[in-house]
Amino acid sequence: MPILFIAQRATAFVLAFAVAVHLATILYAVRGGLTAAEILARTHGNVAFALFYGVFVVAVAIHAPIGLRNVLREWTPWRGRSLDVVLLLFSLLLLALGLRAVIAVYS
Amino acid sequence: MSEVLGVDVWRGAEQGAFQAFAIPRRQHQTVLDVVTEIQREHDSTLSYRFACRVGMCGSCAMVVNGRPRWTCRTRVNEVVKGGERLRLEPLRNFTVVKDLAVEMTGFFDKWKQVHGYFEPGAQPAKDFAVVPPQTKERKFADAGIECIGCGVCYSACDVVAWDEDYLGPAALNRAWTLVNDVRDRGQAARRNAVSGSDGCQACHTHMSCTRFCPKGIEPTYAIAGLKRAMFGWGAR
Numbered sequence: 001m002p003i004l005f006i007a008q009r010a011t012a013f014v015l016a017f018a019v020a021v022h023l024a025t026i027l028y029a030v031r032g033g034l035t036a037a038e039i040l041a042r043t044h045g046n047v048a049f050a051l052f053y054g055v056f057v058v059a060v061a062i063h064a065p066i067g068l069r070n071v072l073r074e075w076t077p078w079r080g081r082s083l084d085v086v087l088l089l090f091s092l093l094l095l096a097l098g099l100r101a102v103i104a105v106y107s
Numbered sequence: 108m109s110e111v112l113g114v115d116v117w118r119g120a121e122q123g124a125f126q127a128f129a130i131p132r133r134q135h136q137t138v139l140d141v142v143t144e145i146q147r148e149h150d151s152t153l154s155y156r157f158a159c160r161v162g163m164c165g166s167c168a169m170v171v172n173g174r175p176r177w178t179c180r181t182r183v184n185e186v187v188k189g190g191e192r193l194r195l196e197p198l199r200n201f202t203v204v205k206d207l208a209v210e211m212t213g214f215f216d217k218w219k220q221v222h223g224y225f226e227p228g229a230q231p232a233k234d235f236a237v238v239p240p241q242t243k244e245r246k247f248a249d250a251g252i253e254c255i256g257c258g259v260c261y262s263a264c265d266v267v268a269w270d271e272d273y274l275g276p277a278a279l280n281r282a283w284t285l286v287n288d289v290r291d292r293g294q295a296a297r298r299n300a301v302s303g304s305d306g307c308q309a310c311h312t313h314m315s316c317t318r319f320c321p322k323g324i325e326p327t328y329a330i331a332g333l334k335r336a337m338f339g340w341g342a343r
Contacts (some may be wrong), residue, residue: 002337005308009338073304074269 004066011063018056043105050106057098065091111190112183114141122264125194126150138178139167140187141193142207148228155207162321165257168194169207175262177321203269214258217274221300227295236290244287251280251329253322260293260316260326272305276316276326279307283329286336298340307333 029039043049065087072087073076112132115125128145139157146153162180169178171195172186187193199207218224218258238245241279259278261267267275274282282301285291301307307330 002302002306002308004304005302005334006338070309074266074309 004069007062008066011059014055014059015063018052018059021052021057040105044107046106054099055063055101057095057102059096060098061091064094108161112141112187115192115194115314116142116145116194116206117203118206119152120205122155123203123206136183138169138171138176138181138183138193138195141183142169142178142195150153153207154205163255165255168198168257168259168262168321169264170198175199175259175319177257177259180321194244198258199259200262200264200267203306209258211258212339213271214261214277217278218256218281220238221274221277221278221282221306222293222297223278225285225288226291226297229291232315234288244289247287247329247332248284249282251324251326254280254324255322257321259319259321263319264316265313265315266311268307270305274301274306276310276330279333280316280324280326280329283332298337301333302337302340307337310334 068090069083069087072083109132110132112130114128114130116128117123118126128149130141130144130149133140133193139160142153142155143157146155155167155169157179158164159166160179162177162199165177167178168175169174170249171178171181172191174186175198176186176193182194197203197207197209201214208288240246240249252342254277260280264276266271266273279301282297285297286294286301291297310327310330312327314327317324317328320326
């Protein structure tokens, strides 16, 4: 069963929606100018915000390393376990950095 | 139409050079006619491959003025305008044996890898299978079944060019016709073969195979079908 292929397609589905919401929110929110304090005032304690970006981060952490793995497999001779381990670590890094940011603006 | 056709033909193997010939221009002459005339009248050491001359056997494919084509069904008039020259090279993504002849073993090994042959199962069927022409499976199989194995799609494919393990459009197209063969009893092994990292998921949908297939087959859609089908296999 092609787990990576299916995981990448499934997260692409999530990201197509999440990125659109993310960009639309940015464009809408900064119309009149926005400060960091104003952003944090809206995100602190906002559960919907934290859930949305939590899902976003998880989807990115799954999607991006699989795509990067494909690119590296096609464009370099790098194959096998070492490639998979490095990209798993990259996935964990994305997950940690992303969730840290979500928690920071939520709490 | 000028009376003489300038032709540049690849001579050698991976290393080599183009050799120039001047051939009488004839109405309706095909590219294969030109190659045959060069070999018979100008240089008998020229190596190339052909058999049927009528678009059935798939053995005369070459790169003609930069594009992969079946040479027996390509008229010079289609590819050379005015005083242009004709440039003939061996198919890309194959090892060149000599001049215009390429080694196709690896290409057909990939057909075997995808189980690109009918598997009747351990016991013969008790009765004739009824496969109505209007069923979805029959239509999918029909769309790809006329492949003649010429290697044009394989030569045109970018993914094959950068990943020699990629199974390629022809083998995957053949697999798709068999995935849709309701009589076949060897689907599990075939599904495994096409689902790997070098299988259908590696296709980038550049569509060069579909653009250049001389039989008008659309391997891109066969591969897309395999990608879709994989979700169903995964759920089982």
